[in-house]
Amino acid sequence: MIRSHVLLCGGTGCTSSGSGKIQAALEAELKAKGLEEEVKIVVTGCFGLCAVGPIMIVYPEGTFYSMVQESDVAEIVEEHLLKGRPVERLIYAEHHDAIEEKVTSLADTTFYKKQKRVALRNCGYINPEVIDEYIAMDGYQALGKVLTEMTPDDVIKCILDSGLRGRGGGGFPTGRKWMFAQAQPQGKKYVVCNADEGDPGAFMDRSILEGDPHAVLEAMAIAGYAIGADEGYIYVRAEYPIAIHRLEVAIAQAREYGLLGKDIFGTGFNFDIQLRFGAGAFVCGEETALLTSIEGNRGEPRPRPPFPAVKGLFGKPTIINNVETYANITQIILNGPEWFASMGTEKSKGTKVFALGGKITNTGLVEIPMGTTLREVVEEIGGGIPNGKKFKAAQTGGPSGGCIPESLYDTPIDYDSLIAIGSMMGSGGLIVMDEDTCMVDIARFFLDFTVDESCGKCTPCRVGTRRLLEILDKIIAGNGTLEDIDKLEELCYYIKSASLCGLGQTAPNPVLSTLKYFRHEYEAHVVDKKCPAGVCKDLLSYIVIEDKCKGCTACARVCPVGAISGAVKQPHVIDTAKCIKCGACIEKCKFNAIVKQ
Amino acid sequence: MKKKLTTVMFRGTKAQEEQLIAVIEKYRDTEGAMMPVLQEAQEIYGYLPIEVQKIIAQRMDVSLEEVYGVASFYSQFSLNPKGEVAIAVCLGTACYVKGAGDIIDRISLKLGGLAAGDTSPDGKYSLEATRCIGACGLAPVLTVNGEVYGRLVKEDVDGILDKYM
Ligand SMILES: Cc1cc2nc3c(=O)[nH]c(=O)nc-3n(C[C@H](O)[C@H](O)[C@H](O)COP(=O)(O)O)c2cc1C
Ligand code: SF4
Ligand code: SF4
Ligand code: SF4
Ligand code: FES
Ligand code: FES
Numbered sequence: 001m002i003r004s005h006v007l008l009c010g011g012t013g014c015t016s017s018g019s020g021k022i023q024a025a026l027e028a029e030l031k032a033k034g035l036e037e038e039v040k041i042v043v044t045g046c047f048g049l050c051a052v053g054p055i056m057i058v059y060p061e062g063t064f065y066s067m068v069q070e071s072d073v074a075e076i077v078e079e080h081l082l083k084g085r086p087v088e089r090l091i092y093a094e095h096h097d098a099i100e101e102k103v104t105s106l107a108d109t110t111f112y113k114k115q116k117r118v119a120l121r122n123c124g125y126i127n128p129e130v131i132d133e134y135i136a137m138d139g140y141q142a143l144g145k146v147l148t149e150m151t152p153d154d155v156i157k158c159i160l161d162s163g164l165r166g167r168g169g170g171g172f173p174t175g176r177k178w179m180f181a182q183a184q185p186q187g188k189k190y191v192v193c194n195a196d197e198g199d200p201g202a203f204m205d206r207s208i209l210e211g212d213p214h215a216v217l218e219a220m221a222i223a224g225y226a227i228g229a230d231e232g233y234i235y236v237r238a239e240y241p242i243a244i245h246r247l248e249v250a251i252a253q254a255r256e257y258g259l260l261g262k263d264i265f266g267t268g269f270n271f272d273i274q275l276r277f278g279a280g281a282f283v284c285g286e287e288t289a290l291l292t293s294i295e296g297n298r299g300e301p302r303p304r305p306p307f308p309a310v311k312g313l314f315g316k317p318t319i320i321n322n323v324e325t326y327a328n329i330t331q332i333i334l335n336g337p338e339w340f341a342s343m344g345t346e347k348s349k350g351t352k353v354f355a356l357g358g359k360i361t362n363t364g365l366v367e368i369p370m371g372t373t374l375r376e377v378v379e380e381i382g383g384g385i386p387n388g389k390k391f392k393a394a395q396t397g398g399p400s401g402g403c404i405p406e407s408l409y410d411t412p413i414d415y416d417s418l419i420a421i422g423s424m425m426g427s428g429g430l431i432v433m434d435e436d437t438c439m440v441d442i443a444r445f446f447l448d449f450t451v452d453e454s455c456g457k458c459t460p461c462r463v464g465t466r467r468l469l470e471i472l473d474k475i476i477a478g479n480g481t482l483e484d485i486d487k488l489e490e491l492c493y494y495i496k497s498a499s500l501c502g503l504g505q506t507a508p509n510p511v512l513s514t515l516k517y518f519r520h521e522y523e524a525h526v527v528d529k530k531c532p533a534g535v536c537k538d539l540l541s542y543i544v545i546e547d548k549c550k551g552c553t554a555c556a557r558v559c560p561v562g563a564i565s566g567a568v569k570q571p572h573v574i575d576t577a578k579c580i581k582c583g584a585c586i587e588k589c590k591f592n593a594i595v596k597q
Numbered sequence: 598m599k600k601k602l603t604t605v606m607f608r609g610t611k612a613q614e615e616q617l618i619a620v621i622e623k624y625r626d627t628e629g630a631m632m633p634v635l636q637e638a639q640e641i642y643g644y645l646p647i648e649v650q651k652i653i654a655q656r657m658d659v660s661l662e663e664v665y666g667v668a669s670f671y672s673q674f675s676l677n678p679k680g681e682v683a684i685a686v687c688l689g690t691a692c693y694v695k696g697a698g699d700i701i702d703r704i705s706l707k708l709g710g711l712a713a714g715d716t717s718p719d720g721k722y723s724l725e726a727t728r729c730i731g732a733c734g735l736a737p738v739l740t741v742n743g744e745v746y747g748r749l750v751k752e753d754v755d756g757i758l759d760k761y762m
Contacts, residue, residue, distance in 0.1 A: 013734040016745035050734025200689030200729040201736075238636060238673050239730065276629070277636055279671030280728065296629030298670040314628065355733060357691030363734045398690065431690050445693055455670075560706055582706060583699065587752060 004039045004081055007057040009124065011046030011210055012203065012242055013364070014053035018070060019043075022054055025073040030081075039081050042133075045211015045246075047124035049111055051363040052092060062105040066092040094383075111362050114381050116343065118351045119167075119327035120367045123211030128246050131253040134214040140259050142330035143218050146225055147267045150333075152182060155226040159329070161337035163349035168194055168285075168322030169400065169427050170502075171348075171415040177319055180309035181227040184317035189229035191220050192294070192313060192320040195236035195243070196278045198285035199398030200449070202429030204353040205323035207365050209236065209243035212327065213250035217260065217273060219329035224271040227319055231272060235290050238277040247275055282399070282453035283503050287320045289455070300455045301501035322427065324353055344370030348414035358395075358431040361386050368413070375409040378432055389434040393517070397426030399446045399453075400506030402513025403439065422513040424506075438535035439518040440525055444472040446510035454503065461504025464495040468511060477538045480526040489515060537581045540596045546571045548593035555585035555594060607648045614652065616641050621656045630657070631667050635674060644675040672728075680716045680723030682761045685740045689729030692737040696751065700737055701726060703754045 006026065009019055023043060030036050047055050052066035056076070063086045065076070072090055079085045086104070093100045094110060103109050117123075126133035134140070146155055160175030181189060193216060197205040209216065220232045236244055251273055254260040262270045276294045283289045284299040291313045293299035312318025328350060332340045341349045348370040354377065357363050361383030368377060374394055378384065385391050393403040396413075402423035404411060411417050415425050433442065447469045456462045471488050474480045492508035492515075499505045515522060524532050531539040544555075544564075551569040556562075563579040566572030574585070574594075586594045620637045624630035634653060639645050645668050654661040668674045686692075686701040701724070705711055708722050716723040732738045735747025739757070746757055 012731040016730075016732040016735055016738065016747055050732075053734065201691035201694075201733050203729070203731045203733055206731050239728075277632065279632060279636065279673035281671050293632065294629055296631035296667070298666050355691075357733045357736060358694040363691070363736065365734075395690070429690065431694055433694055437694060442694075445690070580706075582702065583751075 002038060002040045003060075005042055005059040006039060006081075007042045007044050007059065007124070009045075009047050009053060009055040010043040010242070011050065011053075011123075011207060012240075013046060013050030014055055015242065017053045019054040021070045022056070022068055022073060025070050026077070029073050029077045033077055033082060035077070035081060042127045043129075044126060045123040045128050046207040046365055047106065048115075048120070048365040049092075049109075049362060050365065051361070057106055058086075061086065062107070064092045064104065064106040064109070065090040111364075111366070111381055111383065114372070114376060115367050116351050116369045117367050118331055118340075118343075119208060119215075119324050119353055120211070120365065121331070122215065123207055123365075126212070128211055128213055129249045131214060131250070131257060131259075134212070138334060139214055139330075140218055140257075142333035143221050143259065144265055146222050146333060147265050147269055152226045152228065155222060155333070156182060158333060158337050159226075162332045162340040163337075163344075163347075164325065164328055164332060164340065165348065165415065166322055167324035167328075167352065167427065169397070169425065171425060174321060174325055177309060177321070178223060178226050180307070181229075181317045181319045184310060186228055188231075188314075188316045189227055190313045190316055190318040191223045191227070191229045191232040192291070192308075192318055193220055193232065193234040193323060193326060194285065194287065194290060194320055195234055195240075195323050196285040196290060197237060197240075197323075197427065198282040198453075199427050199429040201357050201431055202355045202398060202427055204355050204365060204428040206237075206240050206243050208323050208327050208353075209240070210246055213243075213246045214254065215330060216323055216326045217247075217250055217254055219326035220273060221260065221264065221271045222329055222333065223319060223321070223326070225269055227317070229319075230270045231274070233274050233276055233294055233313065235276045235278055235284070235294055238279055244275065244277070251275070281455075282449070283455045283501070286502050289501070290320065291318065298455070300457045301503075303500065324428070345412065345414045347416055352413065352425065352428060354428045354430040356382050356430050356432070359385050359389065359434040359437070360432040370414045371412045373410045373412050374404060377413065377430070378409075382432070385432065385434050389436065391432065392435050392437055393433045393439065395423075395431040395433065395442070395510075396429065397424040397506075397509070398429045399449050400424060400502070400509055401426045401429075402509045403433075403442070403517060404513075405517040407517075422509070422516055424509070436533055436535070438531050438533035439514040439521045440472065440475060440531075441533075441535050443511045443514045444469065444476060447472055447507070450503065450507040454507075458498075458500040458504065460495050460498035461500070461507065464491060464499075465504070465507050467491055468495070468508065472511070475522065475525050476531075476536045478525065478529045478536075480522075482523070482526055485515070485519075485522050485526065534596055540581060541576045542574050542579055542581060542583075542585065542594060542596050543576075544572050544574055545593050545595060548591050550591050550593070552590070554588045554590070558584045558588045560584065607646045609642060609646075609648060613641050617649065617652060618656060621653065631659075631664070632671075635664075635668055639674060644678045646676065646678075677714075677716060677723075678720070679725075681721050683723045683725070683742050684758075685725040685727045685730075686713075687728070687730050687732075687736070687738045687740075688726045689733065689736075691729065691733035695736045697737040699751045700739065700749060700754060703751045704739075704758065707754065707758055 056065040164174045165171040284293045289299040289301040308318040353367045549571040556564040563575045650664045654664045713726040738747040
């Protein structure tokens with residue numbers, strides 16, 4: 001008899017922080033105590049609170065343990081699983097105004113309370129490598145319903161009525177896309193899933209694939225039925241080994257159960273799915289480049305029209321949707337389009353998954369109803385900014401998006417509101433920045449990325465982004481002028497209008513939005529030759545405050561280039577010409593005698 | 598995308614070549630086979646030197662330019678062998694905002710100025726700046742020979758590297 005379930009997170013975050021070792025230790029310990037028949041280990045996908053991983057939840061109590069170490073396993077087994085006494089010190093605690101509060105159950109955390117889990121419904125609840133667990137959560141019911149009770153037109157109408165828009169960044173209505181592909185003459189058609197997730201710092205799609213792969217497979221089969229396709233491809237990044245493994249397992253199990261392959265549910269409908277691996281080119285997330293890459297070529301975008309719905313993979317009509325878009329489909333079919341449309345705002349229905357990162361307490365994965373404000377996401381769900389620092393900006397949309405300043409903290413998160421303030425929804429990366437982040441440096445960071453990732457096919461993007469980067473470098477080095485700022489802006493508009501694909505058309509956004517909201521920081525770099533956030537090295541110098549220095553020599557010993565001199569018990573001096581600004585001396589000085597300014 | 602070419606001598610074995618040929622055969626009838634072949638070739642050799650690209654071009658009956666064109670386009674394909682101690686620092690946005698830049702500087706300094714993208718002349722160390730490895734919740738992160746180290750502060754660097762020195 002199983003009397004306890006131990007859910008252990010096997011997402012990439014927790015795997016990196018050691019959940020594999022915990023699993024092994026747990027198995028051994030349960031065996032040693034003869035509990036194998038009573039306690040079942042369920043390795044799940046990401047719970048969302050990766051910041052405090054590895055995470056373990058013990059049911060039926062629902063006890064939520066965080067930052068579990070291999071060495072804690074024996075105690076958990078002995079105390080909790082054997083004697084029924086939860087291990088207090090490992091229970092997750094929330095900090096409210098410096099008061100620590102233990103939160104026993106995951107569902108009671110502030111992190112979870114404001115969330116609404118649709119696309120992530122199974123992540124962290126089921127073992128993604130066991131198809132029966134998915135089926136137990138109504139898995140493959142939507143496919144059954146579609147194949148036996150609905151016509152392809154019904155399916156498309158249902159998706160149209162739900163108001164679902166693409167979650168990969170563009171926000172195109174999914175039902176419309178399917179309708180175009182369905183309207184093409186019968187014959188070979190394809191269903192493609194975009195799992196290339198190129199925005200660095202975002203991991204929504206990966207977590208869905210790792211935590212609930214069947215949800216995507218089932219939705220792709222539904223899409224196949226709707227548009228008349230019998231073959232699907234998932235283009236997934238090769239850098240996602242766990243996601244790839246779980247997809248392979250899921251596809252094999254679905255085939256074994258007759259849920260993929262020939263004559264599904266005895267209805268005569270055939271559909272199968274293959275995997276293709278991306279190889280780390282951001283531009284391959286762009287749909288036409290992705291198709292070119294599946295065909296085995298350099299992933300260069302092609303001009304649209306023709307749109308993939310008309311002429312896509314191998315020249316055939318193709319729909320291409322994002323992972324999270326697919327993850328919503330089965331729920332829309334089962335609960336009805338009205339249910340879905342009841343969540344969110346007028347033009348942005350449903351929920352959106354975000355990967356919270358940067359200077360925020362609860363880094364991890366959240367799913368919120370569209371229209372939730374940025375402030376709620378950062379301050380409540382995200383637990384605010386750590387170390388008592390102040391919020392400066394949030395960045396959404398990755399290298400194609402923009403920064404949102406504090407003055408717009410109450411902006412509702414939906415497609416149109418974000419575009420209106422010069423950012424974009426993007427695929428779901430949400431990076432929080434505090435007062436220690438330099439906005440010019442961040443703009444430079446993204447431009448460095450796009451210069452590297454530009455495929456080089458068209459000149460405005462290839463040459464233009466490089467010019468932008470050069471100007472930013474000049475500003476950061478303290479050699480910029482006010483004219484450079486104007487030139488920067490002008491060039492941005494040119495690149496936006498003249499580039500061939502979305503990469504080039506959006507590449508200037510990080511510069512434009514920081515210029516719009518943080519122009520004073522640019523001006524400080526060029527006029528005062530100062531970096532207000534204290535980041536840009538060329539504009540800083542390290543100096544010893546004579547009065548505070550005790551002459552302990554600690555700094556001189558740690559300096560890697562011998563830039564510090566001074567006799568014992570005498571004030572030391574830094575030779576700014578030699579100093580490489582590594583910061584090692586500041587860390588070493590116990591008397592706070594070294595400052596950068 | 599800019600890629601550096603290696604100066605390290607190619608040391609492929611006969612057995613590796615046979616494995617590679619088997620891979621090419623496996624994908625003989627697959628549409629768009631170039632990417633999977635290159636991916637598996639990189640698993641066999643650890644990188645894709647020109648010698649390997651030549652075998653692929655010849656066996657798949659395409660030009661070397663075409664193979665090189667694809668291999669150099671994607672950042673996952675490495676034309677350089679990795680060091681015995683292969684260090685990769687994530688410079689994705691989440692890690693960058695949390696100070697990954699300082700971490701890579703510190704490692705570079707510690708390895709005698711080894712730049713990102715380079716392998717030390719003795720083949721012992723390689724340093725790479727990667728894009729998000731998906732452990733953003735633990736940012737900033739680095740990996741050494743695949744082992745992940747997260748929630749780093751730059752003072753952790755010395756301790757981690759010392760384990761491999
Ligand atoms: C440079 C660039 C990168 C993109 N990267 C991604 C990506 O990583 N994942 C994704 O789903 N869509 C990405 N897109 C959007 C796709 O082109 C496409 O719109 C999307 O996959 C369509 O699916 P959806 O309608 O379900 O969102 C990218 C677009 C551009 C221009
Ligand atoms: S805009 Fe940039 S990425 Fe897109 S086709 Fe032109 S060069 Fe390539
Ligand atoms: S570590 Fe601080 S107190 Fe000691 S010599 Fe250096 S500056 Fe002076
Ligand atoms: S910042 Fe680094 S290089 Fe400069 S004085 Fe301090 S320890 Fe030396
Ligand atoms: S990976 Fe474990 S909580 Fe996200
Ligand atoms: S940005 Fe570094 S792991 Fe994601």
